[in-house]
Amino acid sequence: MAVRTPASRKPGTRKQAAPPPAAARAERRLPSLRTAIIAAAAYIVAVIFVLPYLEMLITAVRPQRELYEPNYLPHHFAWSNLTNMWGAAFGITSAVRVSLEIAGGATLLVLLVALPAAYYTSRHRFRGRGAFLLLVLATQMLQPTALIVGIYKEFLDFGLLNLNPVWSLILVNAGFNLAFAVWILNAYIGSIPVELEQAAMVDGSTRLGALFRVTLPLAMPGVVTALIFTFIAAWNEFISALALTTSTSDYPLTVRLDSFIGQYTVDWQHLFGASVVATIPVFILFALIEGRVVGGLTAGSVK
């Protein structure tokens, strides 16, 4: 959380310098009532936003017998649901592994591809720079959903789907999250003075050496944001995984969970148990980059 406005200031701090006591008391009481109302409204909204995920957690620990009882809370919590859902019959373990492979692979690929592009476009003017950035922006506006039939047909024609759909999904997820990484890295690298690199090069460092020893460490918050964002997006991705995988053993978690819907009996408690496991790390990771995500999503269009 390197760059943040002084937002977390305490509400009590007053700007005015010591007005007469009586007036001060009256003034302090009024704003604090206002603050209390605002805070109450904000907390209520916050609870509403979290409520569905609380229900997810509660259902995950509902005992099988009480699954379909119409009540807010079960009489007992079956915490064992969260341990016995990992059995092979449910296929969650392999699905989590596939999801990790896809998200990890896509994240790595995005970093390898976006970093040089962001560095070069941020440090150099060259012919085609504008066209390239426009292409990146257009990519960001498109989504796998809009192209899914083409993506499906392409990978089918090239026989990539017979290999291992994980490779195809790494490519697709990397491609559609490239833009975010380019914008955010571009912004961070652009804010680092070129003189620092030049100084390193005067001291005998090569250009790549300067990039890795000077620029990259300073751009770290941007790199981390890009990594986390790509990982989450690929981890959550649904439609291309649904379209490109056919056998159960290749399913990532989202598709695995989808495959239970419509079956005669749905193990909702296990389904949501897996969702809880998939969601909590994502909440934490996202909270880490929360202040910087909007920049990456809109930078291309605001610049």
Place this chain on the structure above:
Amino acid sequence: MSDITAAEPGPPAGVPKPGPSVRPPARGPAQPSRRRRLAALEPLLWIGPAIALIAVVVLWPIVTMIQTSFQNITPLGITIGSAGLSNFSQVFKNPNLPGILIRTVIWVAATVAITMVISLGLAQLYNQRFPGRRFARWAIIAPWAASVMMTALIFRWVLQPENGVVNVFLHQLGLVQRFNSNQADWLGRPDSAFVWMIGVAVFVSLPFTTYVLLAGLQSVPGELFEAARVDGASSWHAYRRITLPLLRPAFLVALVINLMNVFNSFPILWEMTRGGPGYETSTTTVFMYDLKGTFVGQAAAMSIVNFTLVVVIVLVFLRLNRWNRQEAA
């Protein structure tokens, strides 16, 4: 907009960047023409991988999609020659299409409009100072961070006719008479299912939109608003005349990105109703996906129609982008 973009160099055309001087000056006098040709290729070394990835994942699928839309492909995936325009005419002749198109318009318009209005309020609320604001802001990102597919599953579950907590709550209020009744089966009736799904789409769109507007609000100087208030303007008046106009760039960006996301939204409809019964809760996106299972050629034709719409939105967006930039200059 936010802290980051403020730190950006923001390359206006006139200001030369100090960039090229990074190149080490000592390079010896080689043959000028060859050197220049090599120098022209240098950018490709750095941005080539990105272009290649975009080509494989975005550009080639577009080409494939166009090709496929003119091919006659059996449900088993065997291409049996050209189809001419018959894939398109089949799609347009489909008796379900008019309903699907109307629903798509309602889906996009209602979701985006409601999202924008609520987000304006939420951004205003979360822009105030109050203790614990950080935690409250973290809470509202939950639907943004979580997989939309999983969020949709939760709503499918809480709307279950026999035990969903929504029905438990409405039963307590006396609004739902009996569990497992037709009335409690919200997702079983196309109309109520569609309304609920619009609600879920709004729910997952709010955090992003609110955050964009919050970032926009932070760039509005508070003094302006205060000055208007001192001059006797009412809160609402000052908001409408000062804050809203200054918020326009952020608002437009959020609006267009939302249009795109909501138009392409798939997991909510898919998880909650699968677009059914029949196609009665499908949008063009779900329809296209459904066609893919049997008639790939028709699915490609539908995709082309969708894609054309998307391109129109992108063009509007790029136009807007230029407009915003001119505005800022």
